[in-house]
Amino acid sequence: MVPPPPSALPSGEPVPEDGSLPESALAHVGERGFGFYVHVPFCRVRCGYCDFNTYTAEELGPVGGAPGASRATYAEAAIAEVRRARRVLGDVDLPVDTVFFGGGTPTLLSPADLGSVVAAIGAEFGLAEGAEVTTEANPDSVALWDLEELRAVGFTRISFGMQSAVDHVLRVLDRTHDPLRVPAAVDWARQAGFAPSDGGSISLDLIYGTPGESIPDWETSVEAALACRPDHVSAYSLIVEDGTALARQVKRGELPMPDEDDLADKYLLVDERLRAAGLEWYEVSNWARDEQSRCRHNMLYWTGGDWWGVGPGAHSHVGGVRWWNVKHPAAYADRIASGLSPAHAREVLDDESRRVERVLLELRLRDGLATDVLDDTGRAAVAGLVEQGLLTDRPDRLVLTQRGRLLADAVVRDLLP
Numbered sequence: 001m002v003p004p005p006p007s008a009l010p011s012g013e014p015v016p017e018d019g020s021l022p023e024s025a026l027a028h029v030g031e032r033g034f035g036f037y038v039h040v041p042f043c044r045v046r047c048g049y050c051d052f053n054t055y056t057a058e059e060l061g062p063v064g065g066a067p068g069a070s071r072a073t074y075a076e077a078a079i080a081e082v083r084r085a086r087r088v089l090g091d092v093d094l095p096v097d098t099v100f101f102g103g104g105t106p107t108l109l110s111p112a113d114l115g116s117v118v119a120a121i122g123a124e125f126g127l128a129e130g131a132e133v134t135t136e137a138n139p140d141s142v143a144l145w146d147l148e149e150l151r152a153v154g155f156t157r158i159s160f161g162m163q164s165a166v167d168h169v170l171r172v173l174d175r176t177h178d179p180l181r182v183p184a185a186v187d188w189a190r191q192a193g194f195a196p197s198d199g200g201s202i203s204l205d206l207i208y209g210t211p212g213e214s215i216p217d218w219e220t221s222v223e224a225a226l227a228c229r230p231d232h233v234s235a236y237s238l239i240v241e242d243g244t245a246l247a248r249q250v251k252r253g254e255l256p257m258p259d260e261d262d263l264a265d266k267y268l269l270v271d272e273r274l275r276a277a278g279l280e281w282y283e284v285s286n287w288a289r290d291e292q293s294r295c296r297h298n299m300l301y302w303t304g305g306d307w308w309g310v311g312p313g314a315h316s317h318v319g320g321v322r323w324w325n326v327k328h329p330a331a332y333a334d335r336i337a338s339g340l341s342p343a344h345a346r347e348v349l350d351d352e353s354r355r356v357e358r359v360l361l362e363l364r365l366r367d368g369l370a371t372d373v374l375d376d377t378g379r380a381a382v383a384g385l386v387e388q389g390l391l392t393d394r395p396d397r398l399v400l401t402q403r404g405r406l407l408a409d410a411v412v413r414d415l416l417p
Helices: 057-065 074-089 111-125 144-152 167-173 181-194 215-227 245-251 260-276 296-302 329-337 351-362 376-387 402-406 408-415
Strands: 034-040 096-103 127-137 157-163 201-208 232-237 280-283 286-288 306-310 315-318 321-325 343-348 391-394 397-400
Touching: 034 074, 034 111, 034 296, 074 111, 074 306, 074 329, 096 111, 096 296, 111 127, 111 144, 127 296, 144 181, 157 167, 157 181, 157 215, 167 215, 181 201, 181 215, 201 215, 201 260, 215 260, 232 260, 260 280, 260 286, 260 402, 296 306, 296 351, 351 408, 376 391, 376 408, 397 402, 402 408
Parallel strands: 034 096, 034 306, 096 127, 127 157, 157 201, 201 232
Antiparallel strands: 232 286, 280 286, 306 315, 315 321, 321 343, 391 397
């Protein structure tokens, strides 16, 4: 799963009204891959832990009817931004390797609407042969016929937000789906053609560390996920984000903060069970059955590729320029309708910033970090980290050990003092 845009936007420098990019950013666009992220900001209910840029119909109120600010008209606005992307990036040959619809709940839009955005991306840029096209989905937001339609309009990969198989854990998270719906949804996806044998892929997302979740609870969730025979599993520790309902409950003392030792135990458990079932880690929080089952869109992020983020609050990166759209659907729709860039602000990354990002992201990968990315201070720290059992020093590359994965942030701090 790709994390959706946060609800708060950072500050940055102004973006030209037409969204144009510096020539330096366009010079090498696509050399490390190119993709689209499409943010669909609608949810039926807001989960208590969620800090993503999402809105229920009640929260949107009367603006929900504005063009592009409602589910009924959203695809039209997204397609307009895709066309804007083509104008900004010029006529360079730039076939799209990956498309990822996140949210929110993308499958609250009809398969036809989602497919129309995929078709627009294909029409403007062309989809590379074997392109990966993913949508996230809540298990209760799709049925067999929806999944068949999604496959028919070009989707190749689906990621279900399972989170837990235990009722009381789901209640704390404010998740509304029935745990028994997950295996049914996975089975429908397989019937619809999302199995690897049909050129597709099925992923499940899990969250561990929810207040009140015991080790046996977590074990139940992991085993339930494995029983579905997914091709890919993401498992993330719960983060209590400021401003969420969960954070307010913790502040009032109604729920405890996640415990670091408990989180470590649960990470080791999921890693052990997934490996035993034939899924190997390829990023600290992600496991896949084989290299073909890895999320190629996420790999684009982690390896410094380029992507255009469509939708309210969506982030983009092209050639060392990162920008982020205005976050409210009504403001986004207004910018699009007025022929203006929906970007709120941007930053131009210098060489040192891009080097630091490579360390932060590539170190999390099973393929590891090239040692020549480190500066003298970072290289001097390697021997101590190897001695502590946190890194494996392979020829020209550094790879986290299992213990190193548990302490990845601390390893990065040593390599980037």
